[in-house]
Amino acid sequence: MSDRYIDFANSSLGHRLVAAIGLPSPVRLERWQAGRLRPVEGALLLGGGALVSKVQAFANRLTDAIYTYGTETSTWIPGHGPKLKAVVFDASDLQHTDQLKQLREFFQPLLKNLDNSAHLVILGRAPENLSDPFAASAQRALEGFSRSLAKELRNGGVLQLLYVGDGAEDQLEGALRFFLSPKSAYISGQVIRLEACTTPVEDWTRPLAGRKALVTGAARGIGASIAETLARDGAEVILLDVPQAKADLDALAARLGARTVALDICAEDAGNQLIEHLPEGLDILVHNAGITRDKTLANMTPEYWDAVLAVNLNAPQVLTQALLDSGTLHDNARVVLLASISGIAGNRGQTNYAASKAGLIGLAQAWAPLLKERGISINAVAPGFIETQMTAHIPFALREAGRRMSSLGQGGLPQDVAEAVAWLGQPGSGAVSGQALRVCGQSLLGA
Numbered sequence: 001m002s003d004r005y006i007d008f009a010n011s012s013l014g015h016r017l018v019a020a021i022g023l024p025s026p027v028r029l030e031r032w033q034a035g036r037l038r039p040v041e042g043a044l045l046l047g048g049g050a051l052v053s054k055v056q057a058f059a060n061r062l063t064d065a066i067y068t069y070g071t072e073t074s075t076w077i078p079g080h081g082p083k084l085k086a087v088v089f090d091a092s093d094l095q096h097t098d099q100l101k102q103l104r105e106f107f108q109p110l111l112k113n114l115d116n117s118a119h120l121v122i123l124g125r126a127p128e129n130l131s132d133p134f135a136a137s138a139q140r141a142l143e144g145f146s147r148s149l150a151k152e153l154r155n156g157g158v159l160q161l162l163y164v165g166d167g168a169e170d171q172l173e174g175a176l177r178f179f180l181s182p183k184s185a186y187i188s189g190q191v192i193r194l195e196a197c198t199t200p201v202e203d204w205t206r207p208l209a210g211r212k213a214l215v216t217g218a219a220r221g222i223g224a225s226i227a228e229t230l231a232r233d234g235a236e237v238i239l240l241d242v243p244q245a246k247a248d249l250d251a252l253a254a255r256l257g258a259r260t261v262a263l264d265i266c267a268e269d270a271g272n273q274l275i276e277h278l279p280e281g282l283d284i285l286v287h288n289a290g291i292t293r294d295k296t297l298a299n300m301t302p303e304y305w306d307a308v309l310a311v312n313l314n315a316p317q318v319l320t321q322a323l324l325d326s327g328t329l330h331d332n333a334r335v336v337l338l339a340s341i342s343g344i345a346g347n348r349g350q351t352n353y354a355a356s357k358a359g360l361i362g363l364a365q366a367w368a369p370l371l372k373e374r375g376i377s378i379n380a381v382a383p384g385f386i387e388t389q390m391t392a393h394i395p396f397a398l399r400e401a402g403r404r405m406s407s408l409g410q411g412g413l414p415q416d417v418a419e420a421v422a423w424l425g426q427p428g429s430g431a432v433s434g435q436a437l438r439v440c441g442q443s444l445l446g447a
């Protein structure tokens with residue numbers, strides 16, 4: 001559904017009125033358009049430590065406008081250089097409290113020179129892997145800095161912190177293609193850990209070419225958008241939804257040239273049925289199907305409780321186990337579980353839903369090390385307020401609060417969640433596993 005307040009705040013009268021009475025003024029976020037090739041359309045500023053040379057090795061595939069502070073050929077001078085569309089600062093060398101001032105020195109001059117919907121990334125080293133307590137403390141400080149600066153950005157700017165593990169430098173291109181581009185328009189203030197991964201992306205224009213992907217709950221909403229995005233990126237997509245949604249499923253399948261499976265994921269023999277439908281195996285498994293049955297716990301019926309836990313948590317567990325045991329899920333497969341920020345922050349009236357979504361995050365964390373040997377990654381994507389039929393049914397006041405209570409001051413689109421899933425589905429994204437990636441515009445709810 002459309003967000004009329006954004007339309008109003010971006011009209012000429014609305015813009016002045018909103019500013020005059022101090023209301024939030026969300027901007028229209030720049031999103032990835034079909035046919036676009038370059039992740040960054042505009043100036044990219046690089047700075048900081050030794051990892052910058054790794055980024056420079058592929059930076060010309062991101063954009064042709066690359067700048068650094070203080071080199072002779074492509075010096076960027078605040079107030080004189082072009083507005084910045086993207087910024088990467090390598091803070092991985094910072095080992096002492098004293099050195100943290102480099103963050104202020106680097107970022108302060110550029111903050112008034114950011115283009116609309118600018119994407120900023122800070123690189124660091126995961127504190128838990130450092131033996132020197134002071135170095136670990138300095139690297140942990142990056143988290144507080146980046147989450148706070150993300151909240152200060154204006155005009156649709158977003159910022160993430162990537163902790164780069166040993167050997168993970170080779171996977172920086174895939175991560176930066178995502179986090180510096182409009183594909184991550186609705187992600188901000190996130191901390192992601194990259195590990196070494198041996199499966200590269202062969203073709204950046206079709207990073208999922210040759211991969212078979214199953215999306216559950218694909219008939220509408222976020223699931224339909226995920227299916228479209230995986231197909232755009234070259235995957236052969238199989239769409240699953242309940243038999244009652246078969247008409248919508250067939251219509252989408254016709255558009256995407258996809259196959260369909262009409263199946264209730266909670267059916268007794270769902271595992272076997274699914275295996276029969278996937279004789280050639282599977283490379284990407286997206287557990288998107290989910291339901292809400294909201295009541296405060298005092299009024300929660302057993303039926304409401306059971307239905308939500310069965311669809312949202314038990315079915316992904318049972319089906320993933322069946323696909324693993326049968327060998328249907330290939331080595332180096334990518335599994336993505338649709339969680340929710342409710343599962344991180346909790347939400348009144350959603351004890352059942354939040355339990356199921358937190359359980360999914362726990363599942364990703366627990367399964368990741370066990371599946372590592374086979375090169376399989378498993379992650380949760382936790383959307384915040386996304387404009388779908390699910391959120392259209394939320395009462396008006398709560399819906400408005402859900403939209404505005406984030407750094408970006410608006411709800412996300414199904415496309416925003418779909419882009420995150422598609423990135424995690426890439427061969428090179430085996431660098432990320434056991435993590436929960438929030439797609440929530442840096443919602444004020446939760447960590």
Ligand SMILES: NC(=O)c1ccc[n+]([C@@H]2O[C@H](COP(=O)([O-])OP(=O)(O)OC[C@H]3O[C@@H](n4cnc5c(N)ncnc54)[C@H](O)[C@@H]3O)[C@@H](O)[C@H]2O)c1
Binds near residue numbers: 240264311387
């Ligand atoms: N919309 C949001 O703001 C939001 C926020 C956080 C998380 N999520 C999660 O994202 C996912 C998709 O959400 P959405 O808003 O697109 O929901 P939606 O209700 O629009 O679509 C869910 C789809 O899942 C299917 N489904 C439900 N039960 C099923 C079953 N037993 N077997 C097979 N298919 C089944 C439905 O038929 C439907 O097509 C859900 O897991 C949801 O919890 C959504």
